[in-house]
Amino acid sequence: MSTAVLNLLPTVPVPAIKPPVEATSLTYRDLERGPFWQKIPAYREVDEKQFLDHSWQAKHTITNIAKLLKALEGLVSPAFIADAEEGFKRAPMSVRVSPYLLSLIDWNDPYGDPLRIQFVPVASRLLPDHPKLDLDSLHEQQDAPVPGLTHRYPDKALFLPLDTCPVYCRFCTRSYAIGLDTEGVEKVHLRANDERWRKAYEYIASRPELEDIVISGGDAYQLRAQQIEDIGMTLLAMPNVRRLRFATKGPAVMPMKILTDDAWTDALTKVVEKGRALHKEVVLHTHFNHPREITGITQDAMNKLMERGITVRNQSVLQRRVNDTPEIMTQLVKRLGHVNVHPYYVYVHDLVKGVEDLRTTLDTALYIEKHVRGATAGFNTPIFVVDAPGGGGKRDAHSYEYYDRESGISVYSAPAVKAGQLFLYYDPLDQLSDTMRRRWADPAEHEVMIRLALAKAREHVR
Ligand code: SF4
Known part of the structure; x- marks a missing residue:
């Protein structure tokens, strides 16, 4: 057969069958068990x-x-x-x-x-703070019609029934309120208080557009079983409320509570079941940041919730030297999926004071997201978000209107949350060039850089 004829024959595709993976390489399934303590x-x-x-x-x-x-x-x-x-x-x-x-x-x-x-x-x-860091960078207090109730998104409110947690995290976005006063910070206290809660309920009931209530804090782990039930049942009884999320860091720092605090777990189950009977969704939101936070005890606890039909979603915070590599983040995402926790969000670190050493650049977040996406099913792949400082709400990290990697300024808009406004995020100072660090050291230069970034953003915003 001549070469010309051979070229006309249909080519048979070479099968691209994936070779099997060594079971020992699936390390996200290896959960710590035994008396490690x-x-x-x-x-x-x-x-x-x-x-x-x-x-x-x-x-x-x-x-x-x-x-x-x-x-x-x-x-x-x-x-x-x-x-x-x-x-x-x-x-x-x-x-x-x-x-x-x-x-x-x-x-x-x-x-x-x-x-x-x-x-x-x-x-x-510790590193010196970026001059634009704040204690309440998300301006939760400004969007609060009642102390401890933030109404920012059209149909959602954040209810903070108390101000304590089972752990205190250095990176807390609510460091203006959570935990005891420290040498440098006098907190805005949001203690559990019937009168404050009643005002929050009245506000929620008075707003027909509010359908989705996040019960956070502080932390829902710190609520007594009866309080979980009272809050859950009160909110479910409101015709406008369609979805509840109890938010807790607990499974990451004390998973055994789900296994041995029967009253608490039963109260949550009762609210979830009541919600199901009313065709309303009640779920648990939690907060794992590193794969090593997930152990055999976590798996047993998550299994118990799964047996009770309780959905668990995870929100991580991207932190330098904690989870800022594609390998660690992929391992975290796969391990969460393995224990039936849906990876929902990865937050680019908020502009919180005192933890500059933990923040990454936006560019790091974009790089990691690219490597994580595709490692597992889409519904188990987190969305990387910037919680727009100043109250713009969560924005897909990729959706910036402008990002200057030199000055570290990125600009976001949030048309459905605060139409017409622009929101600024800043990369950590130590990741910028010497020239840029010098400019940020001069307050007169801040406005020049910010004005330029806003002008560039306005060229794109739609
Ligand atoms: S558990 Fe959540 S609210 Fe409590 S300190 Fe940690 S990040 Fe803040």
Whole structure:
């Protein structure tokens, strides 16, 4: 056959069958089990029954710096302890660490450990704040018709029934209110209070457009079982309310509560079932940031919720040296899926004071998102968002109107939330060039850079 004839024959596609993957490479399925807590001297004698007891966890949660530093004696060097002590003095958040969380930290590498980085500040790693950082960068208080109730989106409200959490995170976006006062921050307190709650209910009931209520805080883990039931049933009884989300960091820092606090888990189940009977959605939103926060205990807890038909979604915060690589973020997303938690959002770190060392650039977020998307099913792939500073709400990180990687300024619009306004996000200073850092050091230059970015954004905005 001549070459000319051969060229006319249809080509048979070479099958692109994927080779099998080594089961041992699927490490997101390897969840820590066994008495891992016994490597901490203080918990050496604690057996599984005791460690899984939520009351024991709550009772032994470390709530002051002296106790934390005492628990770390013998585990870390005196130099690290001194560094942490100084770190807490400068931190906007007070200390609260559960025995479970303390046990998950690798104290052989306290400086590099991604869990330590999120909860125990060390002075030597802190960076100067960007001049545009704020304690309430999302302006939640400005959008609050009633203290502790933020109404920003047309059909959704955020209800903060209390101001405590089972853990205090360094990066908290609500550092203006959550936890105890610190040396540098006097908090706006939103304590559980019937009168304040009644006003919030009245407002929600008076607004027919409000369909979706997030019950956060603080943290829904801190609500007593009866309070979970009362809040859930009161809101479900309102004809306008169609969806409830109880938000809690709990599964990431004390998953055993779901297994052993029967009253709390039963109260949540009761509200979910009532919602189902009324054809209204009630779900749990949680907050895992690193794959190591998910253990065999987490899986058992999530299995229990799944058996009860309770949907769990996750919202992560992108943080430097915690989860700012495609590999770690992909591992987190796959592990969440493995324990039946839907990865919903990854937030580009809010412009919160005192944690500049944790923030990444927007460019980092875009890069990681590109690598995560496609690693698993779309419904299990998180959306990377910038919660637009100043109250624009969550914007898809890619949807900026303008992004100047040199000055680190990105500009967003939010037509359905605040039409006509533009919202600015700023990359961390230490990631910018020397020239740009010098410009940010000069307050007169801020306006010049911001005006230019806004003008460029207005050329694109539609
Ligand atoms: S659990 Fe949530 S609200 Fe509480 S300190 Fe952490 S980030 Fe803030």
